[in-house]
Amino acid sequence: MTLLSRCKAGDADAWEQLFRERADQVYRWAVLLGLGPADAEDAAQEVFAVAVRRIESCHSDAALGSWLYQITRRVVANYRRTGWLKRALLGKDQLEPAFGKTDHPQTPREIAVRSVLQKLPRAQAEVMVLMEIEGFTREEVADILGIPPGTVASRLRLAKQAFRKHWEELERTAGEMSLSWGQR
Amino acid sequence: MNEMRHDHDWEALEPGLQEILGSLRNAAPPPDARERIVQGAMRRVGRRSLFGHGFELALAASAAAVAIGVGLHLWGRGGPDQTIPSGGSLHVAGDLPTSFKVYAHEVHLSPESQVEVVAAEAGRIELAVKAGRATFAVEKLREGEVFRVRTAHVLVEVVGTRFAVQSESHCSMVTVEEGLVRVSDTAGAVVYLRPNQQRRFCPDARNDALLRQALVLISEGGALDEAIGLLEKYLSSNPSSALEEEALYHLCLAHARLGHEEKARELAREFRHKFPESARLERLERGLAHLREGPAR
Incomplete structure (x- = not known):
């Protein structure tokens, strides 16, 4: 069974393997798309949470990376939309x-x-x-x-x-x- | 033509660009951040479809550990402890997760976690996550019934839900699985969290401003009453904070300087009790000696 099919079957070990393999990548994407480290960390968890809910929409192991990226950009966009208030309140421009x-x-x-x-x-x-x-x-x-x-x-x-x-x-x-x- | 010139310029930068951008190609979060990401994600998988399996495994592990007489720190007993705990009781998870019940509500402790039952009365349940992470499955609350969870950083009030609170050194993380919770931070700000929302509360920055302001007043030698007010506010909103020692020390000396002998001695006793190894203890004793020698300044 492939990693994707094991995830779809609800195999916790497969999910953990996927998270460990992709955590660096998803976090890096979130940072490079404009989030700070704390938000990127939260966003990465959110990306994986969405992945868990939507795994049925991923059609192949080869597409896993691009599929995760598509989730990441939507999650990051949400964070950025709400981030202006946080930045205004905390003044964290650095x-x-x-x-x-x-x-x-x-x-x-x-x-x-x-x-x-x-x-x-x-x-x-x-x-x-x-x-x-x-x-x-x-x-x-x-x-x-x-x-x-x-x-x-x-x-x-x-x-x-x-x-x-x-x-x-x-x-x-x-x-x-x-x-x-x-x-x- | 203009674009061609720019492209040409870019080509000139290309070697440097490749080096710099390439250095980010394998950039990764710090190891502890990566672990938090993975563990946080795993919790979500657990509650989606595997919670039952994971829980059964935990129960099996608990039972096995008890059976062979190991796991001295394990308080789990094959399922949530049905005994209603008394106020003040402390529940500790060792190497394995454990669970207990407060009336109909379940509390699941992750390994190396501690939860204190501050109050367990009909209609009012208050718990404090002292360390680590605990997940709460709260049954529907009746009108007027209160279920609260505290950490050093936040107060979480339940509106009927399933949620987790993780207490870290400077922050607390609240994750809501079902229902709705109301979270108040130490500065009094209130937010509502809904299912699948997770928020980290790190209130030190705002509260540290209270401490800084108090120390400035003290260093300027005036407005000690105001400084005392700020320090008391800081200490009440930051119990067990990293700067508690400093705040308590200055609060004690400020009272001493104002001639509040009884209060200063009471705070000094508290300081000695909490920080017996503190390097400030000697200076504190010297400051209090003024009380014994004569009128305060």
Whole structure:
């Protein structure tokens, strides 16, 4: 039996295996789509809760990743819709490290990339995350998002332009933080 | 043409971009966060379709443990304890989950969890999650009947439901499976949670502001009455908080400085009892010595 069919049969071990295999990915998606670490953690649980309820709508093990991503983007969108009130009340504009400790050498890069992604239009940022970070192909992204491959390509092109613009602004304003493109 | 120029510029950035974005390709949550995600998700699977199996397994494990005389911490007895517990009794789960009943309501403790029955009277049930996680299956409440669960961070009032409360060091997590609960945090904010809603309550930030404000007043040497009010508010809304020691210490000294001898001595006794190893104890004794030597400042 495949993992998916075992999950559909209500096998708790299979569900745990699925959660363990996908927890990092779902959490990372939630963070890269704009949530802070605490919300991303809650959202990941919510994604899995939805997955449990909707498992019958997933048709193959190969589609599990894209199916989970589709749930994630809806859950994250809900969090973002309600997040404005929280941000207004708590005034939490500063991004918190989501993947490592504050003093981890990669943390400034992580924060910088996330802050630039947040400035991009949502649809563009999403394509950029899927292709440039997650490594999906244009056709796979088109399938996940339900848009034509040509639209994926144009969104990616616009995303790159916007990313470059915001990154250069960030470099100008935060040059003293030693952010750099490495080989540049 | 403009787009082509941008693309060209982007190509120039590409090596650096790949390196930076690539570094996020395998980014993962901290291990404890990952575990919370998995465990939280597993709880949801459990209640969807496997709760019965999981519960039977837990019962089997409990029975087996009792049978072979192990599991000294296990209070589970093959199902929820039918005895109505008295107020003040503490229920502890060791390595295995355990359950007990308060009237018709069931309380399931996860391993390494503690729940105190603060009150168990007809019409008023109040429990406190001291550590770990407990799940509550509350029967329909009659008019005027109250079922409350406290942690150091929140008060959860039941409107007829099935829910879980997890007490962590600085936060509490409330998860609702069925029905509706009303949650009040230590600052008095109230939210209602519905089925499949989960919320973490970390009230320290707002309450720490009370403590900070009090310490500023004390350091400025004035408005001690106001500082005392803030400290008392902080302590009442943050029992057993991480900063309780500091708050109690300053409250005691503030009373001493105002010449409230009896109150200062009472607080000093409480401080000694709660924090016998505290480095502040010696300074506290010195501060109280002024009371013995002469009039307070």
